[in-house]
Amino acid sequence: MQTGKIGVTTENIFPIIKKFLYSDHEIFLRELISNAVDATQKLKAMASAGELKGELGDLTIRVSVDKKKKTIKVSDNGVGMTPEELDKYLNQIAFSSANEFLDKYKDQINSIIGHFGLGFYSSFMVSDKVEVITKSWQDKAKPVKWTCDGSPEFSIEDAERENRGTDVILHIDKDSKEFLEESKIEQLLNKYCKFLPVEITFGREQEWKDGKYVDTGKDKIINNTRPAWTIKPSELKDEDYSKFYRELYPAGDEPLFNIHLNVDYPFKLTGILYFPKIKNNIEIQKNKIQLYCNQVFVTDSVEGIVPEFLTLLHGVLDSPDIPLNVSRSYLQSDSNVKKISAHITKKVADRLNEIFKKDRAEFEKKWDNLKLFIDYGMITEEKFYEKASKFALFKNTDDKFFTYEEYEKLIRENQTDRNKTLIYLYSTSKTDQYSYIEKAKAKGYDVLSLDGQLDVHLINFLESKFKESRFVRVDSDVVEKLIQKEEKKESKLSEEEKNDLRSLFNVRTKSKEIFNVVVETLDENEAPVIVTQSEFMRRMKDMSALGGGMNFYGEMPDSYNLVVNPNHPLVVKINEDLRADLGQKLSDNEADTKKVKEEVEFMEKEQGKRKAEEIPQVEKDDLEKRRKDLSDMEDARRSMLEAYGAENKKVKQLVDLALLANNMLKGEELATFVKRSVDLL
Ligand code: ADP
Numbered sequence: 066m067q068t069g070k071i072g073v074t075t076e077n078i079f080p081i082i083k084k085f086l087y088s089d090h091e092i093f094l095r096e097l098i099s100n101a102v103d104a105t106q107k108l109k110a111m112a113s114a115g116e117l118k119g120e121l122g123d124l125t126i127r128v129s130v131d132k133k134k135k136t137i138k139v140s141d142n143g144v145g146m147t148p149e150e151l152d153k154y155l156n157q158i159a160f161s162s163a164n165e166f167l168d169k170y171k172d173q174i175n176s177i178i179g180h181f182g183l184g185f186y187s188s189f190m191v192s193d194k195v196e197v198i199t200k201s202w203q204d205k206a207k208p209v210k211w212t213c214d215g216s217p218e219f220s221i222e223d224a225e226r227e228n229r230g231t232d233v234i235l236h237i238d239k240d241s242k243e244f245l246e247e248s249k250i251e252q253l254l255n256k257y258c259k260f261l262p263v264e265i266t267f268g269r270e271q272e273w274k275d276g277k278y279v280d281t282g283k284d285k286i287i288n289n290t291r292p293a294w295t296i297k298p299s300e301l302k303d304e305d306y307s308k309f310y311r312e313l314y315p316a317g318d319e320p321l322f323n324i325h326l327n328v329d330y331p332f333k334l335t336g337i338l339y340f341p342k343i344k345n346n347i348e349i350q351k352n353k354i355q356l357y358c359n360q361v362f363v364t365d366s367v368e369g370i371v372p373e374f375l376t377l378l379h380g381v382l383d384s385p386d387i388p389l390n391v392s393r394s395y396l397q398s399d400s401n402v403k404k405i406s407a408h409i410t411k412k413v414a415d416r417l418n419e420i421f422k423k424d425r426a427e428f429e430k431k432w433d434n435l436k437l438f439i440d441y442g443m444i445t446e447e448k449f450y451e452k453a454s455k456f457a458l459f460k461n462t463d464d465k466f467f468t469y470e471e472y473e474k475l476i477r478e479n480q481t482d483r484n485k486t487l488i489y490l491y492s493t494s495k496t497d498q499y500s501y502i503e504k505a506k507a508k509g510y511d512v513l514s515l516d517g518q519l520d521v522h523l524i525n526f527l528e529s530k531f532k533e534s535r536f537v538r539v540d541s542d543v544v545e546k547l548i549q550k551e552e553k554k555e556s557k558l559s560e561e562e563k564n565d566l567r568s569l570f571n572v573r574t575k576s577k578e579i580f581n582v583v584v585e586t587l588d589e590n591e592a593p594v595i596v597t598q599s600e601f602m603r604r605m606k607d608m609s610a611l612g613g614g615m616n617f618y619g620e621m622p623d624s625y626n627l628v629v630n631p632n633h634p635l636v637v638k639i640n641e642d643l644r645a646d647l648g649q650k651l652s653d654n655e656a657d658t659k660k661v662k663e664e665v666e667f668m669e670k671e672q673g674k675r676k677a678e679e680i681p682q683v684e685k686d687d688l689e690k691r692r693k694d695l696s697d698m699e700d701a702r703r704s705m706l707e708a709y710g711a712e713n714k715k716v717k718q719l720v721d722l723a724l725l726a727n728n729m730l731k732g733e734e735l736a737t738f739v740k741r742s743v744d745l746l
Pocket of ligand 1: 100
């Protein structure tokens with residue numbers, strides 16, 4: 066029997082292993098089984114190279130738990146190790162690489178947990194003693210047993226083993242009893258080993274017989290050695306992809322379609338990505354992409370490896386070229402990772418383009434489920450935008466679809482304003498903005514439906530991409546002004562009368578929103594009063610609500626325009642009533658105002674001819690007084706009109722109707738409106 070001390074000075078490696086990797090003890094099983102798979106694959110490689118003669122025999126890897134002896138055993142029939150190899154690999158190389166690994170990453174231990182690097186020595190995270198019984202494939206090899214009890218002392222002695230291969234036996238320590246539960250091991254095998262390329266057995270196949278499950282005597286194989294992503298796409302049918310999806314996510318909804326990735330150069334990457342149905346809420350994406358390294362599960366958090374928008378996809382990626390035992394920030398700057406990420410982005414865009422080209426109707430049918438993904442990709446990845454802008458769709462309020470290019474052609478003629486800016490009209494709610502949409506359509510405009518979760522961002526983004534274009538929500542102004550053309554409308558009322566109407570309709574002074582009354586000459590068939598909200602203001606508030614950093618706007622009260630149409634017969638009538646009721650007072654005020662105004666203007670002109678110091682104080686005071694008189698008269702007129710408006714049922718009714726059309730009339734105001742309507746009838 067040979068005994069010795071593992072040839073590294075650090076005596077405390079095992080305590081370190083246990084302590085630092087505390088939260089991820091379970092990876093030991095993955096590491097041991099990976100080694101067993103490697104040993105088996107090496108054997109197969111040698112056999113096919115002709116270095117090994119004879120039958121390979123059963124190559125199954127067996128995992129077993131002995132609860133009484135408190136052991137877990139992983140057995141393979143792979144290459145095995147000669148006593149010299151055992152000493153070299155386990156005592157020298159494996160130990161020192163485990164040590165080096167910990168040394169290197171102790172500062173960022175959290176980020177590497179769950180990733181490769183610790184290998185065989187991770188078994189000490191759960192064991193107080195580890196035995197390795199191994200026999201090399203080479204002729205006349207001597208079976209040997211290596212034992213180590215968790216201190217750097219080990220022993221190697223002769224052992225019994227009939228066939229080539231290796232048994233690793235872990236004596237589970239008292240803190241790790243959970244790993245002696247079959248269900249726990251089953252769960253770990255399912256997580257890490259489900260797609261390993263060599264058959265692995267654990268437990269027995271069970272059968273339902275006479276009202277209970279009984280052992281069939283057959284070993285239960287826990288893995289699929291040929292998962293779909295390792296098979297050539299030409300050999301797979303649609304059902305195979307669906308079946309594989311279900312293997313990955315037993316509870317997942319049927320995906321929309323898939324992309325099979327297969328790259329050899331300049332890096333190795335295979336995988337299948339699935340497009341799930343994403344209706345809304347980006348945060349929810351329960352079926353994460355799983356990352357494998359030569360069919361060994363590594364992680365299901367791929368952030369930093371693929372662009373963020375791709376993390377909305379499902380499926381698997383397998384690449385031996387992604388460095389896994391490094392921190393996330395390092396990953397993002399790794400050139401291989403960058404290339405992989407760019408490649409996947411390109412493939413995803415190409416695949417979408419292919420589906421779009423091949424079957425546009427089908428693509429349109431799936432658009433609602435794809436939109437969020439594609440929009441997110443375009444906004445966040447320039448390269449994706451370059452491709453996706455050719456097939457991304459706009460949906461209008463009639464549920465018709467257009468590519469960006471098609472849509473531009475559609476609206477170019479009719480929706481270019483006098484500044485040559487192309488105006489994209491959109492609606493965020495077909496029901497709430499129904500009347501505005503109808504009016505825009507009546508004018509021959511087209512209205513987009515942009516009611517998605519990301520559309521506020523998309524609009525801003527597209528405005529930065531499209532030349533001389535602007536997006537305007539359909540209710541952000543009266544239809545005549547949404548797209549400003551050269552034409553000018555004749556007003557039925559004079560400038561003075563229009564001015565008076567502004568005061569008359571100023572009846573919303575007590576609301577918490579700000580209402581700015583504007584009198585806008587519109588068609589007489591247009592509504593008498595319309596509520597609009599400026600595109601700019603609303604968008605700033607939307608952005609602030611989405612956390613876009615526009616907090617200043619978020620805190621401001623909502624402000625709206627109350628647009629009065631002086632050409633509408635009802636407004637004309639209100640104006641007539643006003644003249645009939647207050648005519649005398651108004652014309653008196655007007656005459657007085659006119660007189661004072663002339664005086665003020667005259668005095669200003671006279672005084673303007675002299676230097677300030679040459680003007681006697683009395684004259685200055687006199688001008689000041691007349692100015693004050695003028696503003697008092699104007700105020701008096703305004704108050705008179707506001708008081709009249711406040712009492713005028715028709716004015717109130719028209720304003721309330723406009724609010725009602727915008728779904729803004731609530732509570733007591735709504736009740737008052739209903740009552741007043743009945744009275745008026
Ligand atoms: P790694 O697998 O990353 O090389 P490990 O510490 O897990 O590092 O293993 C060290 C070495 O021990 C392996 O490279 C291999 O040569 C040898 N080894 C480990 N397990 C087995 C096994 N089951 N059969 C044959 N050789 C093994």
